[in-house]
Each structure stands twice: as C-alpha cells, then as structure tokens.
Amino acid sequence: MKSHIRPSAAALGGVALILALAGCAPGNGAAENPESSGEISTDISDVGDVTLTVWDQEVRGGQNEQMEQLNAAFMEKYPNVTIERNSQSFDDLATTLRLALTDADAPDVVQANNGRNTMGQFVAGGQLRPLDDYADAYGWFDRYSPSVVQYSTYSDDAKVFGDGNLYGLPQVGEVVGVFYSKSKLAGLGLEVPADWSAFDEALAAAAGAGETPLLLGNIEKWPALHVFGPLQGDHVDADVITDLGLGNSGQSWTTPENVAAATSLRDWVDAGYFNDGVNGTDYDAAWQALASGDGVFLIGGSWLAADLDDAMGDDVGFFVPNRADGTPATTGGTGLPFTITSAADNTDVAAAYIDFITSDEAMEVLAETGNLPVNRASELAPSSGVMADVFTVFGEVTANGSLLPYLDYATPTFADTMGQSLQDLLAGQVTPAEFTEALEADYAEFVAANG
Amino acid sequence: MDDGTSTVGRSASRRSARSGWVPYAYLAPALLLYGGFLLFPLGRAAQYSLFDWDGLGESTFVGLDNYVAILYDERLREAFWHALVLVFFYAVLPLAIGLLLAALLTRSQVRGLGFFRSVIFLPQVIAMVVVAVTWRQIYAPDGPLNAFLRLIGLGALTRPWLGDYTFTLPAVGLIGTWVCTGLVTVLLMAGMSRVPRELYEAARLDGSGPVREFFAITLPTVRGEITVALTLTIVAALKTFDLVYVTTSGGPGTSTTVPSFEIYRRAFQLGDVGVATTVGIVLTVVVFAINGVVNMVGDRK
Numbered sequence A: 001m002k003s004h005i006r007p008s009a010a011a012l013g014g015v016a017l018i019l020a021l022a023g024c025a026p027g028n029g030a031a032e033n034p035e036s037s038g039e040i041s042t043d044i045s046d047v048g049d050v051t052l053t054v055w056d057q058e059v060r061g062g063q064n065e066q067m068e069q070l071n072a073a074f075m076e077k078y079p080n081v082t083i084e085r086n087s088q089s090f091d092d093l094a095t096t097l098r099l100a101l102t103d104a105d106a107p108d109v110v111q112a113n114n115g116r117n118t119m120g121q122f123v124a125g126g127q128l129r130p131l132d133d134y135a136d137a138y139g140w141f142d143r144y145s146p147s148v149v150q151y152s153t154y155s156d157d158a159k160v161f162g163d164g165n166l167y168g169l170p171q172v173g174e175v176v177g178v179f180y181s182k183s184k185l186a187g188l189g190l191e192v193p194a195d196w197s198a199f200d201e202a203l204a205a206a207a208g209a210g211e212t213p214l215l216l217g218n219i220e221k222w223p224a225l226h227v228f229g230p231l232q233g234d235h236v237d238a239d240v241i242t243d244l245g246l247g248n249s250g251q252s253w254t255t256p257e258n259v260a261a262a263t264s265l266r267d268w269v270d271a272g273y274f275n276d277g278v279n280g281t282d283y284d285a286a287w288q289a290l291a292s293g294d295g296v297f298l299i300g301g302s303w304l305a306a307d308l309d310d311a312m313g314d315d316v317g318f319f320v321p322n323r324a325d326g327t328p329a330t331t332g333g334t335g336l337p338f339t340i341t342s343a344a345d346n347t348d349v350a351a352a353y354i355d356f357i358t359s360d361e362a363m364e365v366l367a368e369t370g371n372l373p374v375n376r377a378s379e380l381a382p383s384s385g386v387m388a389d390v391f392t393v394f395g396e397v398t399a400n401g402s403l404l405p406y407l408d409y410a411t412p413t414f415a416d417t418m419g420q421s422l423q424d425l426l427a428g429q430v431t432p433a434e435f436t437e438a439l440e441a442d443y444a445e446f447v448a449a450n451g
Numbered sequence B: 001m002d003d004g005t006s007t008v009g010r011s012a013s014r015r016s017a018r019s020g021w022v023p024y025a026y027l028a029p030a031l032l033l034y035g036g037f038l039l040f041p042l043g044r045a046a047q048y049s050l051f052d053w054d055g056l057g058e059s060t061f062v063g064l065d066n067y068v069a070i071l072y073d074e075r076l077r078e079a080f081w082h083a084l085v086l087v088f089f090y091a092v093l094p095l096a097i098g099l100l101l102a103a104l105l106t107r108s109q110v111r112g113l114g115f116f117r118s119v120i121f122l123p124q125v126i127a128m129v130v131v132a133v134t135w136r137q138i139y140a141p142d143g144p145l146n147a148f149l150r151l152i153g154l155g156a157l158t159r160p161w162l163g164d165y166t167f168t169l170p171a172v173g174l175i176g177t178w179v180c181t182g183l184v185t186v187l188l189m190a191g192m193s194r195v196p197r198e199l200y201e202a203a204r205l206d207g208s209g210p211v212r213e214f215f216a217i218t219l220p221t222v223r224g225e226i227t228v229a230l231t232l233t234i235v236a237a238l239k240t241f242d243l244v245y246v247t248t249s250g251g252p253g254t255s256t257t258v259p260s261f262e263i264y265r266r267a268f269q270l271g272d273v274g275v276a277t278t279v280g281i282v283l284t285v286v287v288f289a290i291n292g293v294v295n296m297v298g299d300r301k
Helices: A002-022 A061-077 A090-102 A116-124 A132-138 A146-152 A182-187 A196-208 A223-235 A238-245 A256-270 A283-291 A302-315 A347-357 A360-368 A386-400 A414-427 A432-450 B008-018 B022-048 B065-071 B074-107 B113-125 B128-139 B144-151 B168-192 B197-205 B210-221 B223-238 B242-247 B259-269 B273-299
Strands: A050-056 A081-087 A109-111 A173-181 A297-301 A316-319 A329-334 A338-340 A402-404
Touching (some): A090 A109, A090 A116, A109 A347, A132 A347, A173 A223, A173 A283, A173 A302, A182 A316, A223 A238, A238 A402, A302 A386, A316 A386, B022 B273, B074 B223, B128 B144, B128 B242, B168 B210
Parallel strands (some): A050 A109
Antiparallel strands (some): A173 A297
C-alpha cells in the first residue's frame, strides 16, 4: 500500500509547489500617469460618432429612472453620442471598479465614492482626470456650493482631501437631521426645537411625560456616528470638524470642545433619553419604532425619509437644530460623484455628459423622480410631506450653514475605530475623554503616516 | 478478481498496468478540482502572507514581518481567545447535551423516534445566515427572549443580549450550541445503536445501574463518534464567521470578534491583504493542531 500512496502524495506536493512558485508577486500592475490635458471644448456637436462608456450605481427605483431619462435626453441632444451604460449596485461597483480602472479598456465616466479609500486611492494612482479646466469652462464652481464641492477635491498626490483639484460632481445630496412624530410633539405641547438647547429641553419634557425621547438602534456600530456628528457640530467649529473628518493634518480630537460633544452624548444616555439597549437594537427597528409611535425623536439620514413617509404619512417631520449662532451644522454629503477616468478617449464628451446630468434642468428631473437634488433643493421642494422638510433643510444647510463630512472618511480604519468607540461611550465602558483619545490615536497615526 | 494459478505472469503484468497511470486517471478530475480550488489558493495565501500589499498597487516583500506583527496584535489575541470560548459552546456543550440526549433516545422506548431525531437535527439543515438573522430577532431588546423572561417574572434578567459587553459572546455561543447539538446527537445515536441489547442485560444482571451502564458500555463504544463530532464542531467553532458577521459585527466594541472576522475586516475593509492572509494561515495551523490533538487522544487504545 505504501508504494501506492507515495507517488500520489508526491504528485500532490509537486502540483502545490509548482503552482505556488509559478504565481508571481501580488499586485505588479503599474499605475498610469494622467495625460496632460490639451485644448478643451464645451461644444461636442461636431466630434463625430462617439461611444461614451458610463459606469454608475443608480440601480434603485427613482435613481435608475432619473439616469435613464437624463441619458435619453443627452443622446437626443447629441445624436452623434451613444451612451453605453453599465449599472451595478454600490457594493458591486466598489469591488469591480479597482480592476476596471487599471484595465486598458477602462470606462470613460465612473461613479467613485468620495472617501480616501476609493477616490483618494484612484487619485494617488493617477487614474482620474482633474476637472478644473472644465469646471471653469462650464461654471461648475458657481453651480455648486463649496461645502459640497470639497468632498470631490483632492491634492495631486491625494494627501490632502477637501482642497486641490476637482475630480467629480455628484447629482444628489444627503443630510442627517432629526425625524420626529408631529402628534407626539403636539401631545407634549412642544414646538419644533429651533436650536440645540431647545432640543435638550424637548428631550427632557418627553422623558418627564414617560415617552422614549430619542430612538437609536446601534447594533451595526455606524448608526451612532450620525447622532454624534450633528451633536459635534454644535460644540466644535465646522472647519475643525472638516479637517478631522477628511483626515487632514493640524487638528486634534482631544480638545475640550470634542470632549464636551462626547459628554453631551453621554449625558443623554445618563438622563435615560435613549431606548433601552441601544447597542443591541437594530438600526431598522429604531426607525420602525418611531413609525409605530414608540418614541418622539430619531436622529438619522435623509435616506430614511421615503420609508418613514410611507409608514407615517403626514405625522413625520424633519429638522436640524441650529447652533447658538443661528445657523445649522450637520453631517451630510453627496451621492457618489461622477468622475472622468484618465483612460477616457474623448474628455470633451465626458465632461459635457457630466455637465448635462448635473445641470439645473437635471435637478428638476431628480426632484421629480423622488431624489434629493444636490443643487436648487429649496426651490424644487415638494409642497408638503417630510420630503419637503428634507429638501428645505438640505438647501438651508448647504446655503447658509455647514455640511459636515461623514467622520469615517478620515482614515481607512476610522469607521471601525469610531463605531467601536461610540458603542463603548454609549455603554459607559469609556469616559468622554478616553473616547476622544481613542479617536486621536487613529487620526494622529494616519496623519503622521500620510506625511 | 484473480482467475487462478495458471496465468501468474499475465496476472502480474495486468496488475502492474492497472497500478500505473489508470488509478491516477480516475483521481485526476477530483485532484484537479482539489488542487485548483484548495491547494492553489492555500499556496497563494501562504505567499501573500510574506508581502505587504493593499490589494491594489505594488507589493513589498517583508518576509516573516506579518507573522511577527500579529504576535503583538492585542486585538487578534482577543479574537483567538473568543474563538476558544466558542469551542466550549460549539463542541464541549453540545457533546455533553448530545451524550445525554442520545443515551435517553436510544435506551428508552420512545414512540416517534424518527420525528425527534429530525427535530434535533433540523438546525444543521438551515443556512447559518438564516439562523443568525432569526436569533438576532430573538435576542432583540423587545424580542421573544426578553418577553418570555418578563412573562415568567424574571424581568430583572432582561438585557440587550447582543449589546452587552459580558453576555454577548455567550449569547452568540449558545446559538452555536443550538446548531451543533443536533449533529452531535445524531452521530452519537448512530454509534450507540450498534451496542447489542444483550450487553446491557448482562450488565444489569451484574448489578449495575443506568449510570454505570453508560460509563462502562455506552461511552467506550462511541469513542470514535465522539472524535468525529469533536473534530467537526471544533472546526466549525474556530472558523465561525457568518454568525458573528450577521449578529454583532464583532461588537459591542470588540467583545465578539473572531479570527475569521478579523481576516475579512483586514482584507476587504482595511485593504491589508498581507496581514489578513497571515491570520488565515495561522488560523489554519491552529485548526490542524487542535484537531490533531483531538484525534490522537481519540484514537489511543
């Protein structure tokens, strides 16, 4: 028997060894350099027949609808251009885009997530084309608020996020605020809180009346970021938060202001404002509790508006408390920006396309299809319902207030660090000071390594 | 097979032809699949573990640096410790429950034995993700478990089971117990049914009670089944991923992270492919080592 086993074991070992040795070192694809841009033109009617390949992630109902309408309108306006659309879900796009961009046959226009681990890495790898020349030609900087544009802006080497070259334009906006039950609030005899101190009083009044003032489901770790974000906006300067949130150097988490923000959150827990067991509650269960009348307020993003509208109808409202100076500052951002790849054959056509789908007219299409347009939100707001509140709040925050970055943009590991630290803070495992120290450690390490 | 003594030479030559390439031709399809989908990835993982690579750009050869780094990684030590705790819930506890259940079911004249066997085995059949989603509902702060505790007057024990720094790991572990008990029980029942009834009768005549019977006859008989059960459940415990991913994502804080979850996090979220594969290789070695010990003890006469 032995002699029978030995050759097969040897064969196995041999196969394994050959396969192991034959494999080359991982990741030896070299990044290509962006070509220097020559003459640009905003007139593409005489470029001849062109096929424009676009990769987007607008797959859901209203998202897909607006994309189809705008693509059809673009091809009608420029019959010489054919759009070849490749639409995949957010997660699929994230995993395939890296490979696609390094391919010789890369798409012309792609939607790339803003953060350092996506757009930042693409910029550093020279895979995206800076759009500043087109921005000047088309007047994009007038069209967009600076607090929106910054999230698509990187320095050449991608070490600075939020300043430098423009790499893309988003179509839609997102904003985090407070959802509330109108009937509950009326039952408590309260007005919609105008600022944070009024919000604190409303929470206390709701608790006094035996209601659950504030709903939070944080088993997923990230939902609490959206509670801490606006709260931090009340305590800390918007510029400081922007630097911290974008992972740029020169700031610190361990300031008295940040500790005060963390202390406010901790105080809400101690005062019993939250539902029981926030760290063991599902995110979806929390907003469903608001819909079923088990709470008064819920801090969450505008993406919840459609579902809450379905469930609560006219009973749900949305607002952002003002800071002491009377302006709102809250976490928010944009949909994924549309970018032009370095491999794009005809950048004039690609830029014309991006200009078209982000134009003022396009914003109307977006609003009609139930999306929150990144520009003109206030004027395009529906006449009633929670969507009207969302449009108004977003318009107000981008025009007069500060749209603060999602804090997890900061470093590749920050979503993790922040999520865990917030769970620890909510559960009383760490003090507010220790909480800021944990965040500082991550931020400082990244800033130091980033040079 | 041999057709007699007359044609020794022919028979020998036929045998040598048969033991030439033919057996390997039969093995080849399976071997190719096994090599292509298991040995090759394993070899590549071992290779990646020697590099510093973000999965995107260029890689740097760093030798054994990744292995040294994970030795000092407190978070990983914690993850491996959690995996060992899960071994208790996945393997030890189901074995204890399974021995008791199997002994009861095989020795007593229960009607509808097939039905009970199916019910106990059912958790094995359900996809782990479905199990995890279901238990997440059960453990929810307003879920059935807390509702039941309040109903029977134990309201003081209610807690957010998946958001509690002390009780989340045991809560996740008990899901594993629920899943693994069926497998262990059915395995042991198969083993116990081999014991001839006469043996028990003889023991009974010699004056031994049920407990003595169990330790003197039943337990030694199913030694082989216990080894198999432990091997399967320990492997399941050490490579737990879906259960933790769906129920807690390693939280609250880091109180339920496990090695497999750390591999996923490092490779796909942090883009640290080198270290992630290093953890994978180490986990593979640990699984082999623990099961090697189990099988050595189990096979000892």
